Amino acid sequence: MRMRHRTSRQAVVLAAVAALGVGLLAGCAEDSKEPGGSGDSGKKDAKGKTTITVGVFGAFGLKEAGLYDQYMKENPNIVIEQTSVERNENYYPALLTHLASGSGLADIQAVEVNNIAEITATQSDKLMDLGKVSGVDKNNFLDWKWAQGSSKDGKTVALGTDVGPQGICYRKDLFQKAGLPTDREKVGALWAGDWNKYLEVGKQFKTKVKDAAFVDGAQNVMAAVHGSSENRFYDKSGEVIYKTNPVVKEGWNLAAEFAAAGLSAKLQSFTPAWDSGFANGDFATISCPAWMLGYIKDKGGDTAEGKWDVAAAPKPSNWGGSFLTVPEAGKNKEEAAKLAAWLTAPEQQAKFFAERASFPSAKAAYDLPEVKDAKHAYFGNAPIGEIFAKAAEGTPVQILGPKDLIIAQNLADVGMLQVDQKGTDPDAAWDKAMKSIDNALDQ
Structure with a gap:
């Protein structure tokens, strides 16, 4: 970081x-x-x-x-x-x-x-x-x-x-309130191997907890899913595949489901509202790389001390x-x-x-x-050390491209953020994001 x-x-x-x-x-x-x-x-x-x-x-x-x-x-x-x-x-x-x-x-x-x-x-x-x-x-x-x-x-x-390498940081107090396990091994087992299981746990959480969201923001879920796949925006030949790669659309669709199911706190990363959410318990989970633990400690402060823990993510990914x-x-x-x-x-x-x-x-x-x-x-x-080493060793050799940042930024900010915060139709937001990326890449 x-x-x-x-x-x-x-x-x-x-x-x-x-x-x-x-x-x-x-x-x-x-x-x-x-x-x-x-x-x-x-x-x-x-x-x-x-x-x-x-x-x-x-x-x-x-x-x-x-x-x-x-x-x-x-x-x-x-x-x-x-x-x-x-x-x-x-x-x-x-x-x-x-x-x-x-x-x-x-x-x-x-x-x-x-x-x-x-x-x-x-x-x-x-x-x-x-x-x-x-x-x-x-x-x-x-x-x-x-x-x-x-x-x-x-x-x-x-x-x-x-x-x-990323794990899932979670609030033990909110998991207990939802009747979910709080032990990090048992928490990781809830969604092991499948991001869709993470969504299902969120739906269970929502039935019991009404004053907190399950995740911080839908766009962060999307990025974590994309980060756990070998193929993302480019293929091995260097061609852009953000429109046709099913992994990209799967991450998009899953994130949109988090938004539609009311599981998101609708927060954008590194804004004042997102920062205060760590202390206030506005959300129960967040995809967090190793470096973010210090950030959470800083923003959660004494108010949240003893309430946060970290478990393995559904699939290893990197941020x-x-x-x-x-x-x-x-x-x-x-x-x-x-x-x-x-x-x-x-x-x-x-x-x-x-x-x-x-x-x-x-x-x-x-x-x-x-x-x-x-x-x-x-x-x-x-x-x-053990948690993040395992995540790092399990992360796939991801194919990177020269315009990854531009593509990811438009998917998140032009696209999914609008779905999450404004209720924009996911298909319409996808089309808008694709046009924005095309223009940025002169496609």
């Missing part, structure tokens, strides 16, 4: 983080005009130290987790300088411009998951093959995360820093994650590649999780005590 300000459901969290100050969500970054370094890349100071610049977006977390300080202590001839652009929609276009010109780049550049497909498809020739760097082991990473950072010709241009790349034009690319390899090694990813709640993309970190034994006191000491 990062401070990557966006408006889509998949990354809309980016727009809210600036106001937060706890756990993973801490550390608001200063905005910069450039995606890269300060121009000191390759510079050696009077003592002969080499400066490596790192360009990131938002409060990326590597610096805040103490990883730069640790590396510099272990490598006294290296100085690491980081610059951050607060908003990814400003950072990413500038990064593309600098990659095209081969100038103005940091030695290491971060890339958000919603941009990685375009990077691997169009920029791989401008980036180092990090899969060949000493210390990088493909077998350490989740298969699907490694695949996301690799081009079609097998060049691995991006190493994953973290992922966003969030980032990568590190090393531009070929960098003045210190060999040293930068060593640093990128070190930052994404299992031991550092485990520390990253312990300090910032960014769940490792290196599956080899899951057996390390910082992850394996991790529990969250606010969520009834839920074994979050």
Whole structure:
């Protein structure tokens, strides 16, 4: 989870983080005009130290987790300088411009998951093959995360820093009120393997509880369903299939059923009303990646302490994650590649999780005590390391496309949000969303 300000459901969290100050969500970054370094890349100071610049977006977390300080202590001839652009929609276009010109780049550049497909498809020739760097082991990473950072010709241009495996966070007090089990294993069993079972549990909930909704918003249900499928908006050949892929329409239809059945609180993510809902008990469940636990704790506060827990989702899915790349034009690319390899090694990813709640993309970190034994006191000491590791390992290798973000944003905001909040006919809203996506993609 990062401070990557966006408006889509998949990354809309980016727009809210600036106001937060706890756990993973801490550390608001200063905005910069450039995606890269300060121009000191390759510079050696009077003592002969080499400066490596790192360009990131938002409060990326590597610096805040103490990883730069640790590396510099272990490598006294290296100085690491980081610059951050607060908003990814400003950072990413500038990064593309600098990659095209081969100038103005940091030695290491971060890339958000919603941009990685375009990077691997169009920029791989401008980036180092990090899969060949000493210390990088493909077998350490989740298969699907490694695949996301690799081009079609097998060049691995991006190493994953973290992922966003999802569970279902739920209010134990509201489940008890509905006569449903509250034990996380039994709760997960209610809907195991089938998102339609999640809908049926919601209908049971509604018969007993009248003063709270079952889910926060229908669009978030849709996105979670879409995120649990290998095929979504693009096929393996790179063709857009958002209109014809049955998985996309199935997720849409299921979300529309949540809205029609009155199971949704009709809330849009990262709005004041959504935030207050965590404390007020306005909804009983929400699809939540690992990084969201800190957000729920912050917004739920003392009022909701002891009331939230987390169970497995109906099917494993992912929301969030980032990568590190090393531009070929960098003045210190060999040293930068060593640093990128070190930052994404299992031991550092485990520390990253312990300090910032960014769940490792290196599956080899899951057996390390910082992850394996991790529990969250606010969520009834839920074994979050175990829960989210299982979700991460079960997530399919999803086919990503360069315009995933645009498609998802229009499906959610132009389409399902209108169904949920305004009662728009689902078929009419679908047609409107399709036209909006077509226009955005020049279809």
